[in-house]
Amino acid sequence: MDYLPMFAKLEGRPVLLVGGGEVALRKARLLLAAGARLTIVSPEIEPEFSEFAGRITHLAERFTPAHLAGQILVVAATDSLEVNALVYQSANQLGLFVNVVDDPKRSSFIFPSIIDRSPLMVAVSSGGKAPVLVRLLRERLESLLPRHLGGLTELSGRVRDKAKRVLSSISDRRRFWERAFASNTLASLIEKEDWQGAEQWLSDGLDHAKSEVGEVVLVGAGPGDPGLLTLKALQQIQQAEVVLYDQLVSPEILDLVRRDATLVSVGKKAGAHSVPQEETNRLLVTFAKAGNRVVRLKGGDPFMFGRGGEELEVLADEGIPFSVVPGITAAAGATAYAGIPLTHRDYAQSAVFITGHCQQNGQSDGKEPDWQQLASTNQTLVIYMGLMRSEHIQQQLVDHGRSSATPIAIIERGTTARQRVLTGTLADLAVLAKQAVSPSLIVIGEVVALRERLAWFGEKSGEQRRADPDLDGCDLKLVQLA
Numbered sequence: 001m002d003y004l005p006m007f008a009k010l011e012g013r014p015v016l017l018v019g020g021g022e023v024a025l026r027k028a029r030l031l032l033a034a035g036a037r038l039t040i041v042s043p044e045i046e047p048e049f050s051e052f053a054g055r056i057t058h059l060a061e062r063f064t065p066a067h068l069a070g071q072i073l074v075v076a077a078t079d080s081l082e083v084n085a086l087v088y089q090s091a092n093q094l095g096l097f098v099n100v101v102d103d104p105k106r107s108s109f110i111f112p113s114i115i116d117r118s119p120l121m122v123a124v125s126s127g128g129k130a131p132v133l134v135r136l137l138r139e140r141l142e143s144l145l146p147r148h149l150g151g152l153t154e155l156s157g158r159v160r161d162k163a164k165r166v167l168s169s170i171s172d173r174r175r176f177w178e179r180a181f182a183s184n185t186l187a188s189l190i191e192k193e194d195w196q197g198a199e200q201w202l203s204d205g206l207d208h209a210k211s212e213v214g215e216v217v218l219v220g221a222g223p224g225d226p227g228l229l230t231l232k233a234l235q236q237i238q239q240a241e242v243v244l245y246d247q248l249v250s251p252e253i254l255d256l257v258r259r260d261a262t263l264v265s266v267g268k269k270a271g272a273h274s275v276p277q278e279e280t281n282r283l284l285v286t287f288a289k290a291g292n293r294v295v296r297l298k299g300g301d302p303f304m305f306g307r308g309g310e311e312l313e314v315l316a317d318e319g320i321p322f323s324v325v326p327g328i329t330a331a332a333g334a335t336a337y338a339g340i341p342l343t344h345r346d347y348a349q350s351a352v353f354i355t356g357h358c359q360q361n362g363q364s365d366g367k368e369p370d371w372q373q374l375a376s377t378n379q380t381l382v383i384y385m386g387l388m389r390s391e392h393i394q395q396q397l398v399d400h401g402r403s404s405a406t407p408i409a410i411i412e413r414g415t416t417a418r419q420r421v422l423t424g425t426l427a428d429l430a431v432l433a434k435q436a437v438s439p440s441l442i443v444i445g446e447v448v449a450l451r452e453r454l455a456w457f458g459e460k461s462g463e464q465r466r467a468d469p470d471l472d473g474c475d476l477k478l479v480q481l482a
Contacts, residue, residue, distance in 0.1 A: 002127045003110065011035030014070055018063045018087050019077035020045030023101055027077050028052060030111070041067050042078070065090040074098040076106075104128035113138040117149040119157075143231060148190040152181065155195065159202045166206045176209050182239040182293055184217060184323040214241075214292040216284055216315055218308050220301040220327015223334050224250045225415040233325045240295035242287045244280065246306075248299025248439050250416055262287075277307065281314045288320045299439070301329040305355045305384050329353075331382040334414025334441045338421050339455035340448055347446035348380040356386025356393055356442070368396075375400035380445035387440055390433035394426060397444070402426060407448035411441045419458055423448065 015031055017024055020042030031038050032055055039057045040049070049056070059067070063083055068074060074096050076087035088106040091098035100106040104127065112123035113134045122141060126134050156177070167173045180186055180202060189198040217236045222228040237243060237257050245254060247267030257263060264283060266275040287294045302308030302324065315322045331353050335342055342351040354369055374381055375397050386393055387410075398404050404427040412420040422432045426444060433442075 003125065005112070005123060005125070007121065007123075008034075008073070010073070012037055013072055014039065015073045015075070016041065016067060016071040017075045017077065018042065018067075018083065019075075019079075020049065021077070021079065022046060024075075024077035025049060027075050027101065027111075028056065030114075031075070032056070036073075039067075039071070063087060068094055068096060071096060076100045102128075115141045115145060117145060117147070117153070120149050120153040144235070146187065146235070148187055151190045151193075151195070151198075152186070155190065155198055155202065156180070158199065159206070162203065162206055167209060172209065176206065179214075179291075179293060180205060183215065185215070185321060188323075213320060214288040214290065214294060215321040215323070216288050216294045216296055217323050217325060218296045218302045218312060219298070219325045220306075220329075221245075221249045221253050221297050221299050222328040223300055223330045223332075223337075223415040224248075224253075224413060225333070225337075226250070226252045226256060228328050228333055228415060229253065229256075230325065230327065233327060236325055237295055237297060239293060241292045242294045243297055244283060244287075244294065245297040246299050249297050250299075252416075253297075277310070281311060284311060284315065285318050285320065288315070289318070298327070299330070300333075301327045304329040304331075304353065330384065330414055330439070330441050334411045334419075335382070335443060337415045337419060337457040338409060338411050338443075339451045339453075339457070340409060340443055341450060341454070342380050342382070342447065344447050344450065347378070347450075349378050351380040351382060353382045353384065355384045356389045371396040371400040375402040377402070377446075380443065380447050383442040383444070385438075386442045387433045387436055387438060390442070391430040393442070394429040397426060402444075406444060407446060408432070409443045409448045409451065410436045411443065412436055413439060414441060415457075417458070421451070421455075423451065 010031065012035060015036040015038050017028055017031065017038060017040045019027075020040065024040070024042070025046050025048055028038060028040065028049065032052060038052075038055070039059065041059045041061065041063050043060055043062060045058060045060075049058070063086065065086075068090055074087060074091040076084045076098065078084055084100045084103065084106065088098055088100050092108065097109045098107065099109050099111060104110060110125060110128060112125035115122040115124070115138060122145070124134050124137050124141070163173055163176060167176060186198055186201055189201060217240070219233050219236050220230075221233065222230075234256060237253075240257065240261050242262045242264065243254075243257050244264045244266050247265075254263065266280040266283065268274065284294060284296060296302070296308075296311060298306045298308060300306065303326070308324070312322055312324070331342065331351070343349065352374060354374065381397075383393060397406075404425060406426040408424055408426055408429055410422040410432050412418070412422070422436055424432050429442070429444075
């Protein structure tokens, strides 16, 4: 370890800054933000220093070692190597901590890159060896750390003494704070700057810490590519104690769940409904009432043919707190990765999403959609879970006026490395569906033809299948794309 990371309390303490240019201006802002009593030595300073009027002492003169008297910290930020060297040598002789900007060899301390969620602070440094890498890490951390963390830190300090009185066990206190810091309810109160409500929520939580009910977060995992997870979705699955996940959630996304979380598969697959919905509902209630932070992880968006609303109704009836994190639905994600725009001024002025899934034992429940409306031209029809009823879908659309020559695509495992796209016409739908595997999305409309020009994902190493009219719809051939 080349440097010892530490945080210096500078409030009201004398600090000397040598220099008056743009670099010195940036350091002045940082030092003043920490409460330093700042003296600036420079014959001239940038006009922007006027924003610090009344907060700094400016000595319009050249640096001499005498300026170091009474200072506890020194920063040199001039464009003169000679002046910077003199500042370093003089401060070093007096045993003062000194930083020469962008010159680690002439610095007894360096400034780290800072993620400021005051009073919570995160500092990152490479010891001056890889500043670009440090910048990239800081940007990543900035995106991962919610803005409300500062308020949360301040609030927890006010409640800390009560937590020690109420919860004598260190493990009980740790569990309480872990749940509090991960709570969407508390985060929402702080984001709204409802400090009184937030403090009351924490206080009430302590009063009922031994018997508190957990909460459920309904999270959309997106269509498969973990890069399409929203930032909030990632935060939630990494904070969860229990994750109930569907068949459509990709293994790559499950790998992001925290290692000590309990993973429970409640997946359903066409023709093999392994976990009844009633059992999923029971598990959600049981885990939450045991005080766990539960994530219900669903492929795509949880409110798009995912029965998310039904599950939340159960939680509401049981008085269990819940929240929702939307996800990118398959119709948006898979078509984008297949190079198929959902709308286009020349071909489709609207897009309609429907489910082809049967409700009971693979049999239609008699609730047929409005096929006349679905067969309209100038629109894109996207069908979720439609493989098993593809023949019925094909027949109904043709019978209600949609041309059998309408372009179609079936997108398997959209947005993942295993994505495969089968294309043809509406006349080929039933045949193509027999070659496809779940999860697949059916897209019907003139926009599908644009895939020839707009395909971009996986095409250099992948293949797509097309219906071959020469085979009378009974077979398919592989077409290698350039």
